[in-house]
Amino acid sequence: MCGLLGLLTPDGTAGTAVDLLSTASHCMRHRGPDEPGTWHDDDLVFGFNRLSIIDIEHSHQPLRWGPPEQPDRYALVFNGEIYNYLELREQLRRDDGAQFATEGDGEAIVAAFHHWGPAAVGHLRGMFAFAIWDTVDRSLFLARDPFGIKPMFLATGPGGTAFGSEKKSLLELTGRLGVGDDLDPRAIEHYTVLQYVPEPETLHAAIRRLESGCHATVRPGEEPRIERYFTPTFPVRPFPTTRIRSGATDxxxxxxxxxxxxxxxxxxxxxxxxxxxxxxxxxxxxxxxxxxxxxxxxxxxxxxxxxxxxxxxxxxxxxxxxxxxxxxxxxxxxxxxxxxxxxxxxxxxxxxxxxxxxxxxxxxxxxxxxxxxxxxxxxxxxxxxxxxxxYTIYKEPLSLRGFDRLPTALRRLAGRVSDRIPEGVRGKSLLHRGSLTLEERYYGNARSFDDARLRAVLRDYRPEWTHTDVTAPLYAMSDGLDPVARMQHIDLFxxxxxxxxxxxxxxxxxxxxxxxxxxxxxxxxxxxxxxxxxxxxxxxxxxxxxxxxxxxxxxxxxxHRRKLGFPVPIRHWLAGTEMFDWAHETIEHSQTDHILNKNAIVEMLNEHREGITDNSRRLWTLLMFMVWHGIFVEKSIVPDIRDQTYPVRL
Known part of the structure; x- marks a missing residue:
C-alpha cells in the first residue's frame, strides 16, 4: 500500500524534474511513510512512498525487474495488494520460467506483464493502481483494479503526462505540464447533484482519473490510449409482473x-x-x-x-x-x-x-x-x-411494477397529479416516482438537489449537465437487464x-x-x-x-438486522449549537459567490434550524465544497497536517 507519482516527458528531460517530483510526492507522504524513493531515466521519473506490508525487507520501490537477458528492463511503482501473488509467481515459474529476487507481489505484476502483456491485469486478484515503464519499448503501462478500490489521477499537457495516487501531487506539476488549474463547472454541478465527483472527472479541468477496470498505454509525446478491460455483467432475466417468490430454498x-x-x-x-x-x-x-x-x-x-x-x-x-x-x-x-x-x-x-x-x-x-x-x-x-x-431502494421496482404496465401518457398524468398533492401527504412520492422511468428516477444512492433547488444555488446551472449526463451511458450498457440488476450496475459505476x-x-x-x-x-x-x-x-x-x-x-x-447505513447526527448538529454557527461562518467567509448563491444557502440553513425543511444533506454538500474551495483555490484555509514539512501550497 503506497503512494505513487510519475512524469513521462516528451523530450527526454525527465532528469530535470526529479527534485520537483520528490517535492510533489511528499504531498502524499501519509500514504507511505516507511520508505520514500525516486527513480528516473531520460524519459520518465517515478516518485514513491511505501507503506511496507509484504516482504518488508526486500520489495523496495520503484522496483526493477526483467528476464535474465534484460534484468532491469522494467520499472514498477505499485499501490495496492495482489492477493493471489503466490499462485501467480508459481504459475509464472512453471509455465514461463520466470525468476524472482524478492518474496513480494510487485514482481508478480511485472513478470505477468512481461509474459502476458496487458492481459495480465485479468489475472490479478487484488486492489491496485500501478505503472510499468518498459525501458526497451519506451512505453508506459498504467492500470487500475476492476472496481476502483485504488485511485489513479492523470494529467497531460505539452510538458508530458503525469499520473499519481493523489490529485494534490499532480497540482504541484501543472506548471511543468503546461496546463492550468481552472475548475470544471460541469464537475461542480455533478458533485452538487450526486454528492461526489463521478469518474473520470475531478473538480480541476486538467486532471482526470483513470477509470476503474481500465488500463492505459502512453509513449513520450503522445496522449494516453485508454482501454476498458473489465465491465461488470449480470445475466438477462425476466422481471416479475405480479409477485416475487417467497424466498423458499431449493x-x-x-x-x-x-x-x-x-x-x-x-x-x-x-x-x-x-x-x-x-x-x-x-x-x-x-x-x-x-x-x-x-x-x-x-x-x-x-x-x-x-x-x-x-x-x-x-x-x-x-x-x-x-x-x-x-x-x-x-x-x-x-x-x-x-x-x-x-x-x-x-x-x-x-x-x-x-x-x-x-x-x-x-x-x-x-x-x-x-x-x-x-x-x-x-x-x-x-x-x-x-x-x-x-440497498433498500433496490426493492422499489417491485412496488412500482404496476406503473410499468401503464401507457406513457397515464404515467405522466400520475406525475402531474403528484405535483398538486401537498408535501407530506401519503402517496405523493409513490405517484411521482411511478410516473418516471427507471432511467429518470434512479441515479444512485444519493441525490441532494432536485432541478429547482439546483437552479437556486448554482450560478452556472445547466440542466444538460445533471444526472443523466453521467448515467445515460451506463444505462445504455445495461439495456435488457432486470431493473434490480440495472440499479446495481449504476451503483457499481x-x-x-x-x-x-x-x-x-x-x-x-x-x-x-x-x-x-x-x-x-x-x-x-x-x-x-x-x-x-x-x-x-x-x-x-x-x-x-x-x-x-x-x-x-x-x-x-x-x-437479519435491517440495514441502517452509518448514522451521523448532522441533521441535529446543523440545527443546534453544535454546528449552526460553524456552518454560518463557513458560508459567510467562503469566496465562492461566483459559483454559489450564498443568500439562498443561508436561507436553507435558517429553514433547517427552524425545522421547516430537513436541508442537512444539501447543506453538507455545499459546506464541503466551500471548505474544499478554501483549501485548494482560495488558500484561506490551512489544514493542521501532522507532518509540517508538507509543501506550502496546502
Missing part, C-alpha cells in the same frame, strides 16, 4: 449459498496475507461482521474497531460490541463528539483531494486513526450491497467508486492504514453476478442469498 439455491460462503471465506483468507498485523472494522451490520467472523479463523487475536456518537440513535457501538464478544474478538471503540468532528473537517477535506459530501467519512477518519495505533492493515465490508443487492471507495481509501491512507475489502474480489463477483433478483430482494429483505449463506458464520442478532 437445491440449486442451497448450492449457491454454499458457493457464496466458500468463495467469501477464500477471499478473506487471501486478504489476510501480510507480514504485519491485520485487524478489522466492525459496525452493526452483516457485512463487516461476516468479514470479521471469517478473519478470526486465521487470526485468533483479531482486534476489531468501531466508532459512534454519544447522541442516542446515532451509534451502532452496542451492536458491534455484542458482535465482537460473539465471535471472540478484542474490540476497541472510538466515540466522536461534535467539536472534534468540526475541527477535523479541513484536514479531512485536504486528504480527500475532491469533496465527498458523505458525513460518514468523518467518523471513518477517526476510527482509522484509532486502528493505526494497533494495526497496519484492516479488513472492511465495502461492496457487499452493490454485489448482493443490499457511480456510488461505489465515487463515494464508498473514495472515502475508504482516503480516510484510511490519511492515517497510513491499509484497508482491504474482501467482498470486492473478482472471484466473489463471479458468484454474485449469477444471482437472480429474487435471491437479492426476496422474503421482504435485502441481500437474501448472502444472509442465507452466512447463517452459520455471523451471530443471529446481526443476520
Amino acid at each position: 437445491d440449486a439455491s442451497q448450492a449457491r449459498y454454499e458457493e457464496i460462503a466458500d468463495v467469501l471465506s477464500d477471499s478473506v483468507a487471501k486478504h489476510m496475507r501480510a507480514d504485519v498485523t491485520v485487524g478489522s472494522f466492525l459496525s452493526g451490520g452483516i457485512d463487516s461482521t461476516a468479514i470479521a467472523a471469517l478473519a478470526i479463523r486465521h487470526n485468533p487475536d483479531l482486534i476489531t474497531f468501531t466508532t459512534g456518537f454519544e447522541r442516542q440513535g446515532y451509534s451502532e457501538v452496542d451492536v458491534a460490541v455484542e458482535s465482537a464478544e460473539a465471535i471472540g474478538a478484542k474490540h476497541i471503540v472510538k466515540v466522536v463528539g461534535p467539536d472534534e468532528f468540526i475541527a477535523a473537517i479541513p484536514e479531512i477535506v485536504w486528504y480527500l483531494d475532491d469533496p465527498v459530501a458523505d458525513p460518514a467519512l468523518v467518523p471513518l477518519y477517526f476510527v482509522a486513526k484509532e486502528a493505526r495505533k494497533h494495526v497496519k492493515v484492516v479488513l472492511s465490508g465495502e461492496g457487499a450491497d452493490e454485489l448482493f443487492g443490499g 457511480t456510488w461505489l467508486r465515487g463515494d464508498i471507495l473514495v472515502k475508504a481509501d482516503k480516510m484510511t491512507m490519511a492515517n497510513s492504514l491499509e484497508l482491504r475489502v474482501p467482498f470486492l474480489d473478482p472471484e466473489v463477483f463471479k458468484v454474485a453476478e449469477t444471482l437472480p433478483f429474487d435471491e437479492k430482494i426476496a422474503h421482504g429483505t435485502t441481500k437474501y442469498a448472502l444472509r442465507q449463506a452466512l447463517e452459520k458464520i455471523v451471530p443471529p442478532h446481526v443476520l
Whole structure:
C-alpha cells in the first residue's frame, strides 16, 4: 500500500524534474511513510512512498525487474495488494520460467506483464493502481483494479503526462505540464447533484482519473490510449409482473449459498496475507461482521474497531460490541463528539483531494486513526450491497411494477397529479416516482438537489449537465437487464467508486492504514453476478442469498438486522449549537459567490434550524465544497497536517 507519482516527458528531460517530483510526492507522504524513493531515466521519473506490508525487507520501490537477458528492463511503482501473488509467481515459474529476487507481489505484476502483456491485469486478484515503464519499448503501462478500490489521477499537457495516487501531487506539476488549474463547472454541478465527483472527472479541468477496470498505454509525446478491460455483467432475466417468490430454498439455491460462503471465506483468507498485523472494522451490520467472523479463523487475536456518537440513535457501538464478544474478538471503540468532528473537517477535506459530501467519512477518519495505533492493515465490508443487492431502494421496482404496465401518457398524468398533492401527504412520492422511468428516477444512492433547488444555488446551472449526463451511458450498457440488476450496475459505476471507495481509501491512507475489502474480489463477483433478483430482494429483505449463506458464520442478532447505513447526527448538529454557527461562518467567509448563491444557502440553513425543511444533506454538500474551495483555490484555509514539512501550497 503506497503512494505513487510519475512524469513521462516528451523530450527526454525527465532528469530535470526529479527534485520537483520528490517535492510533489511528499504531498502524499501519509500514504507511505516507511520508505520514500525516486527513480528516473531520460524519459520518465517515478516518485514513491511505501507503506511496507509484504516482504518488508526486500520489495523496495520503484522496483526493477526483467528476464535474465534484460534484468532491469522494467520499472514498477505499485499501490495496492495482489492477493493471489503466490499462485501467480508459481504459475509464472512453471509455465514461463520466470525468476524472482524478492518474496513480494510487485514482481508478480511485472513478470505477468512481461509474459502476458496487458492481459495480465485479468489475472490479478487484488486492489491496485500501478505503472510499468518498459525501458526497451519506451512505453508506459498504467492500470487500475476492476472496481476502483485504488485511485489513479492523470494529467497531460505539452510538458508530458503525469499520473499519481493523489490529485494534490499532480497540482504541484501543472506548471511543468503546461496546463492550468481552472475548475470544471460541469464537475461542480455533478458533485452538487450526486454528492461526489463521478469518474473520470475531478473538480480541476486538467486532471482526470483513470477509470476503474481500465488500463492505459502512453509513449513520450503522445496522449494516453485508454482501454476498458473489465465491465461488470449480470445475466438477462425476466422481471416479475405480479409477485416475487417467497424466498423458499431449493437445491440449486442451497448450492449457491454454499458457493457464496466458500468463495467469501477464500477471499478473506487471501486478504489476510501480510507480514504485519491485520485487524478489522466492525459496525452493526452483516457485512463487516461476516468479514470479521471469517478473519478470526486465521487470526485468533483479531482486534476489531468501531466508532459512534454519544447522541442516542446515532451509534451502532452496542451492536458491534455484542458482535465482537460473539465471535471472540478484542474490540476497541472510538466515540466522536461534535467539536472534534468540526475541527477535523479541513484536514479531512485536504486528504480527500475532491469533496465527498458523505458525513460518514468523518467518523471513518477517526476510527482509522484509532486502528493505526494497533494495526497496519484492516479488513472492511465495502461492496457487499452493490454485489448482493443490499440497498433498500433496490426493492422499489417491485412496488412500482404496476406503473410499468401503464401507457406513457397515464404515467405522466400520475406525475402531474403528484405535483398538486401537498408535501407530506401519503402517496405523493409513490405517484411521482411511478410516473418516471427507471432511467429518470434512479441515479444512485444519493441525490441532494432536485432541478429547482439546483437552479437556486448554482450560478452556472445547466440542466444538460445533471444526472443523466453521467448515467445515460451506463444505462445504455445495461439495456435488457432486470431493473434490480440495472440499479446495481449504476451503483457499481457511480456510488461505489465515487463515494464508498473514495472515502475508504482516503480516510484510511490519511492515517497510513491499509484497508482491504474482501467482498470486492473478482472471484466473489463471479458468484454474485449469477444471482437472480429474487435471491437479492426476496422474503421482504435485502441481500437474501448472502444472509442465507452466512447463517452459520455471523451471530443471529446481526443476520437479519435491517440495514441502517452509518448514522451521523448532522441533521441535529446543523440545527443546534453544535454546528449552526460553524456552518454560518463557513458560508459567510467562503469566496465562492461566483459559483454559489450564498443568500439562498443561508436561507436553507435558517429553514433547517427552524425545522421547516430537513436541508442537512444539501447543506453538507455545499459546506464541503466551500471548505474544499478554501483549501485548494482560495488558500484561506490551512489544514493542521501532522507532518509540517508538507509543501506550502496546502
